[in-house]
Amino acid sequence: xxxxxxxxxxxxxxxxxxxxxxxxxxxxxxxxxxxxxxxxxxxxxxxxxxxxxxxxxxxxxxxxxxxxxxxxxxxxxxxxxxxxxxxxxxxxxxxxxxxxxxxxxxxxxxxxxxxx
Amino acid sequence: xxxxxxxxxxxxxxxxxxxxxxxxxxxxxxxxxxxxxxxxxxxxxxxxxxxxxxxxxxxxxxxxxxxxxxxxxxxxxxxxxxxxxxxxxxxxxxxxxxxxxxxxxxxxxx
Numbered sequence: 001x002x003x004x005x006x007x008x009x010x011x012x013x014x015x016x017x018x019x020x021x022x023x024x025x026x027x028x029x030x031x032x033x034x035x036x037x038x039x040x041x042x043x044x045x046x047x048x049x050x051x052x053x054x055x056x057x058x059x060x061x062x063x064x065x066x067x068x069x070x071x072x073x074x075x076x077x078x079x080x081x082x083x084x085x086x087x088x089x090x091x092x093x094x095x096x097x098x099x100x101x102x103x104x105x106x107x108x109x110x111x112x113x114x115x116x
Numbered sequence: 117x118x119x120x121x122x123x124x125x126x127x128x129x130x131x132x133x134x135x136x137x138x139x140x141x142x143x144x145x146x147x148x149x150x151x152x153x154x155x156x157x158x159x160x161x162x163x164x165x166x167x168x169x170x171x172x173x174x175x176x177x178x179x180x181x182x183x184x185x186x187x188x189x190x191x192x193x194x195x196x197x198x199x200x201x202x203x204x205x206x207x208x209x210x211x212x213x214x215x216x217x218x219x220x221x222x223x224x225x226x
Contacts (some may be wrong), residue, residue: 024211043216045213056211077208091158095212104149105161105166107151109158
């Protein structure tokens with residue numbers, strides 16, 4: 001079974017530029033998450049989708065971050081404009097979801113963003 | 117707001133020794149996860165603990181959950197170098213929303 005795919009793996013941009021990350025979850029997984037992991041810290045949830053609807057985006061900085069999950073499969077996370085403090089690894093995860101009672105989240109390899 | 121605290125944050129130990137990592141959390145939850153992260157890599161799921169008193173073991177690692185004490189432990193038996201990594205606990209605060217601890221960076225020396 002293929003895992004969670006993310007691209008690009010690395011991105012370097014200047015502050016005030018925009019950037020987009022892509023995630024393809026495990027086939028059949030209804031729930032998709034985006035996390036931000038700053039160096040030396042645990043991942044912090046940014047947004048959670050159930051199919052193509054947003055379940056929780058309370059920690060997403062909506063003035064600069066946006067995310068969508070069209071057709072309930074792939075997802076993109078965008079930052080516009082980027083700030084220095086956005087330098088982090090952005091992790092995508094997916095799970096089968098509440099309906100199945102199986103909550104384990106599987107993580108992708110992440111995108112390491114450096115803002116200069 | 118749910119707070120998750122791990123200790124120690126850094127742990128250097130010798131091969132063959134036993135040690136325990138602790139994960140405390142501030143509000144009620146009956147679902148807790150342990151993950152492993154190698155440098156530059158993503159998170160690998162180790163254990164899912166779903167109820168009070170749950171205990172799971174895989175090789176030299178054993179995890180337990182005490183929901184009344186709001187405490188989980190990850191015990192390492194006879195450590196080997198391959199277990200060097202950062203270990204995270206994560207607590208489900210409801211609707212599958214995980215709050216992670218700060219992580220414990222474990223270094224096992226020959």
